[in-house]
Amino acid sequence: MKKHILTSMILLLVIPIQMNCQSNKQPLKLAIIGLTHTHVHWILGRENTGDVEIVGIVEPNRELAERYSKQHGFSMDLVYESMEELVNNSEPEAVAAFGTIYEHLEVVEFFAPKGIHVMVEKPLAVSLEHARAMEELAKKHDIHLLTNYETTWYPSNHKAREMLEEGRIGEMRKVIVRDGHKGPRKLGIDEEFLDWLLDPEQNGAGALMDFGCYGANLMTWLQNGKRPLSVTAVTQQLQKDNNPMVDDEAIIILTYENSNCVIQASWNWPIGRKDMEIYGLEAAIYADNRNDLRLRIAEGYDGFEQEEFNLEERPYPYNDPFSYFAALVHKEIEVLPFSLSSLENNMIVMEILQAAMQSARSGKTIPLK
Known part of the structure; x- marks a missing residue:
């Protein structure tokens, strides 16, 4: 058996250049809906590349929010009890859902009519029935509805x-x-x-x-x-x-x-x-x-x-879900x-x-x- 080892050096210089260019643009105003899905550490612990700004977090469990606030350094002033309180105090362009899979439908029901784009953690929904309702809302209100997989x-x-x-x-x-x-x-x-x-x-x-x-x-x-x-x-x-x-x-x-x-x-x-x-x-x-x-x-x-x-x-923005979401909402990619x-x-x-x-x-x- 012959064996060859190839190392791919893909666009080494491109990513930092694009990241620096991104810093000259307005960041995506993103709200986080729920903290009970531990994939939320992906965004809370993410390096600040200037393409996303967290403008609010919805989490009724105050103890959980305070624990993550201490871990990641965000202000508790960003934390709201409900989605209604969030939109009354901030203007997100998009939201990322990090609650239960069952709650995905509720998030889309609330934000889609407001023209606010939604990204959920995998899978899309708890059932095909929920998924079809979410699909109908996304199409009716012309929003992006993405599903994020690692x-x-x-x-x-x-x-x-x-x-x-x-x-x-x-x-x-x-x-x-x-x-x-x-x-x-x-x-x-x-x-x-x-x-x-x-x-x-x-x-x-x-x-x-x-x-x-x-x-x-x-x-x-x-x-x-x-x-x-x-x-x-x-x-x-x-x-x-x-x-x-x-x-x-x-x-x-x-x-x-x-x-x-x-x-x-x-x-x-x-x-x-x-x-x-x-x-x-x-x-x-x-x-x-x-x-x-x-x-x-x-x-x-x-x-x-x-x-x-x-x-x-x-290459950026295809290396990270939040960079991708920001570029998509700002119509830089499709x-x-x-x-x-x-x-x-x-x-x-x-x-x-x-x-x-x-x-x-x-x-x-x-x-x-």
Whole structure:
């Protein structure tokens, strides 16, 4: 087996130049709705690049807000009890929701009629019913409604798609996406997050919803918006004491006309992971993590030639959800159809997740009409 190590030096000088240019523009006036989703540390602990200004935070839990205020240094003067109090005292252009998945609909119901753009943490909604109501509001009031996934910003995933489109592996036949960790309780996640993450009403499901959405999102993107023909899912509860009301293990199979996808969403991995494998007729791509990728070109029966890539971060503003959101609201970029953050993609994700839950309950494969 031959082995070549390639290091990609992508746009090293471009990112800082663009960041400096951004400082001459007006920042996006962004409000944070909820602090119970610990992904909120992403924005609270984010380096100030001058493209986003937090103009308000809605969080009724005063103790939680004060704890995060001390941790991240924001003023408690920014914190409001309700969305009504927020808009009466500030003028956000956009909001980022960091509460329960169930609350996403309420956020869109309140802000969409005001023409205020919304970004939610994955998945888009707690159910397909909620998602359809959110979609209708977003279109009616002409706002951006984005869904943020950590994996959207992975250079490895974008390089994998680029290789696929270049024909480096031949026609795609199989995709395997694995996401998850050892489980919320084992990780010592804050109680405010656990209170709803382990609640089927507030989160929709357990690992199936929490991590199954990543694979559905990526596969819809790789398929350029094509919906699967059918969805089959099996769920288990392997940590009943830790997760008494929800699944902690889900395997979801998506079938397409000429390919399939296996999504392994789990709160039972010993080591946290977010990786993807793409198999074509001639080669395979392994996106091992955010920056590392391998290309294996088949030789004979089980031989292969391997190239390894260690990738630099993506260019601004495509390297960060808040930079992307700011550029989008300020009309510097556009959302591409069925791209990872897009509403079109994430409506299909919700169809897949709902079908997966139905399949797991019924023990049957669910065709998507």
